[in-house]
Amino acid sequence: MRKLLMVFSILTFVSNLLAQKPLLNLDDKGVEIEGYDPVAYFTVGKPTKGNEAIKSSYNNSTYYFSSEENKKLFETNPKKYEVQFGGFCAYAVSQGHVSPIDPKFCYVQKDAEGVERLICQHNQKANDLWNKDPNGLFVNANKYWPAVVKNGGKQIPIKGVELSYINIDDSGLAVLGYDVVAYQTDNKAVKGDPKFTEWVHGAKYVFTSREHQELFRESPKKYLPQYGGFCAYAMSLGKVRPVNPEIFSIEDGRLMLQHTKEAFDLFNKDVKGNIVKADTKWPAVEAKKAGHKVKFDKPAK
Incomplete structure (x- = not known):
């Protein structure tokens, strides 16, 4: 036996x-x-x-x-x-x-x-x-x-290497496959084409064209969504929530994604104030959750 x-x-x-x-x-x-x-x-x-x-x-x-x-x-x-x-x-x-x-x-x-x-x-x-x-x-x-x-290219735990926490699916895909460059260049949400793919910090990003892929490659930080691609309004409350890539805004060159229209409206009641809150809370959230599988918090009450 x-x-x-x-x-x-x-x-x-x-x-x-x-x-x-x-x-x-x-x-x-x-x-x-x-x-x-x-x-x-x-x-x-x-x-x-x-x-x-x-x-x-x-x-x-x-x-x-x-x-x-x-x-x-x-x-x-x-x-x-x-x-x-x-x-x-x-x-x-x-x-x-x-x-x-x-x-x-x-x-x-x-x-x-x-x-x-x-x-x-x-x-x-x-x-x-x-x-x-x-x-x-x-x-x-x-x-x-x-x-x-x-681990599919995603970050593995290594001593001395800072881990990130990014809103990705099980395949490593970020922003549900939407082109992060298009938000900035065309001011619209557009699904990317898997033919044009880039990996950054273990997250996979897809683009609508080779041109957008090259723009991202030259300066990924410029185009990456804020707060690991999680809901910006939720992050102002210290919460990790999913996003709807169709609901977004560009604030001082920074891509903000939101979970719902309600979150978008609440965020826009005080854009500067909510960004300050989210910027303040994100480092601690990222440090706590970095290296772990994505797990969303319950909606804020």
């Missing part, structure tokens, strides 16, 4: 392992590194756009190459040339979550075993932070990556 239970446990573990979906930073065509040639980073040491007609697939990802020669090199030893951490930002993974990348900040670095690997960073800031301790952070990224994958 004990042997049967042991066999069952092993089979269950293997089944769960196989069923776990890979976490990959792909475009709408399933392509890694936004179509840049992974081999070129090794051979010429700089970002080189690949040719859509010269491609190869490996580990559920498609790669484009700038030449048939590079494609052949890749297919001879794909493990050598594949991008690390599913194509997400290496620095972000070293901090326990995923973020998008900029192909201009991809390069080759040796891992702890001295093997050259292709890694990418989100932007100049991420690259600078990485280069403060490239070897140590590479070790951390490799150590945390399996847990980050298991």
Whole structure:
């Protein structure tokens, strides 16, 4: 009986392992590194756009190459040339979550075993932070990556890393899939297209166009909703409540989402005062709930 239970446990573990979906930073065509040639980073040491007609697939990802020669090199030893951490930002993974990348900040670095690997960073800031301790952070990224994958890219608890608390669903989707840039540029609530996706602090944001995606990538803080994407009026009362993405306002360049029309009206009776209250209460709420699954408070009486 004990042997049967042991066999069952092993089979269950293997089944769960196989069923776990890979976490990959792909475009709408399933392509890694936004179509840049992974081999070129090794051979010429700089970002080189690949040719859509010269491609190869490996580990559920498609790669484009700038030449048939590079494609052949890749297919001879794909493990050598594949991008690390599913194509997400290496620095972000070293901090326990995923973020998008900029192909201009991809390069080759040796891992702890001295093997050259292709890694990418989100932007100049991420690259600078990485280069403060490239070897140590590479070790951390490799150590945390399996847990980050298991957690769907959302922030995992790491000592010394500040956790965030964001209004996301079980898949990590924020703002119920609405384009956070459109609120600012078009002053309207618009559903995003999964073809245009960015990850920030373990939350997934989708956009209506590549242009909006690029605007967000350049300055995510500018477009992110306030108070983790929870109801702004409820936060002025120290409460965590869901939102209706169709009910919003822009206050001094800050996106405020509300739960209901009633919440919107109450918030707008004293916009400045309610923002001060919400700004004051949010840090403590975030600190208390950071790292935990989203759980809404009961409505304020």
